[in-house]
Amino acid sequence: MIALLGPEIAWYLGVSAFLFAVGALGVLLRRNPLIVLLSLEIMLNGANLALIAFSRHHGRGDGQIFALAVMAVAASEVVVGLGLVVAMNRKRITLDVDRMNVLRG
């Protein structure tokens, strides 16, 4: 049986909370859709860190399964988001999230 060395779970949760808040700040603040997508990745990774910390806390692997599912969802989101960015660039729309405010192509 292996005990946890180093800092307690609460420290990991603090890091994950800070990462989530920084990612949310980037999503709300930045105009460039590429950086908004990068900030979304930070938010997802903060959630992943909390999932894995709680998985270690309870000694069960279910949180890691959830973290892997979150990774797959993040990869899908990046595919669609980057597809939208490339489509915006082809249509010569300025890369600004406020310019894309109608749902037509």
Next chain:
Amino acid sequence: MLLASVGNVVVWAVWLGAAFACLASGVAVVSFSNPFFSALALIGNLASLAVLYLLLSAEFVAAAQVLVYAGAVMVMFLFVIAYVGPRSESPWAGGPSWQAFGAVVAAGALLVEIVVVIGLKAGDSLSNEAKITSSFGSPAEIGRLFLTDHLLAFEITSIVLLVAAVGGVILGAHSRRGDSEVTAV
């Protein structure tokens, strides 16, 4: 006993380095004006998060993080940034100033909220971690959980990936057809 305390100090040192790198690169992603540097900072963020996962004995997730995120997703990001072309903008530029102020306030409120909820709900019970066996977090254990307890989540994940792939193809094909129509007219 001495060995255990030396191990504890080493783990603390590694944790401090990884956590600091993680937070600093997260702030860097948001504050760089050039998206290329933001993407590079995010690669550093993902690598330091993989170190934290290793300290939590989640070996398979750490390996998947480096392979899938830093390997595949970030390479795609860098390709698109190179395709779109470098375009720098100040983090605070564009939009009315109340929007930037509101974003900072909202993010700060979110941080305070998360910390308060964790402190209130789980403050005392967070100090006694469960003991784990050496198979915890290994690929064999993850695979067993995926194919027994969480089979439905596994299958739904594959459908999500398929839908995303189809969506990416449709987005690319649609914009190409639009261009050819414009040139025909």
